[in-house]
Amino acid sequence: MNLDEAWNILQKNEFKRTKNRDVILQFFAAHNRYLTAGDVKLHMEKDNPGISFDTIYRNLATFTELGILEETELTGERHFRMHCEPGVHHHHFICTLCGVTRNIPECPMDILSIDLSNYEIESHKFEVYGKCPQCIAS
Structure with a gap:
């Protein structure tokens, strides 16, 4: 999934384009691996020191529910990655x-x-x- 596809899904589901969503999606698009909410928070705190885990988790949950992100559990913690090859079973x-x-x-x-x-x-x-x-x- 690329950023344009992600934004099309969000817009179809009536989600506004916000700076936080944009930063989160760009972060996942730049990494071909699973990342934690903590990884996202560390990345976002550089420009937004007041970002809360609630905001991050709410966006991660939305992105997962819409099929933009995939989720797994590693070592007892939720990890996320950009959905790869939407519609292709793998x-x-x-x-x-x-x-x-x-x-x-x-x-x-x-x-x-x-x-x-x-x-x-x-x-x-x-x-x-x-x-x-x-x-x-x-």
Whole structure:
């Protein structure tokens, strides 16, 4: 997802373009990894020392609900990243040290041997956690 796509989604859902939203979206667009609300706060405090976690979390929740951001939990904390390839079903490898991600295009649901024919599957999520080559080398 790029910034124009994100703003189109926000405008379709009648959200105004604000400086805080713009800074948050630009921050995520510049990083190909999962980030925490704390990462966002550190970045935003440079120009907006009074920014609250409430404001950040409210925007992160809105962006996630609208499909602009993806969310996962790492080490007991919520992490977010710009939604990659909207509409393309895929999964992720996530580095537990730096948060960098790599797409896994194959879906393990396709090879499940469990018979779920009497069940209605609403969604699923598959993530692989480990260390990326850069973190291993460090």
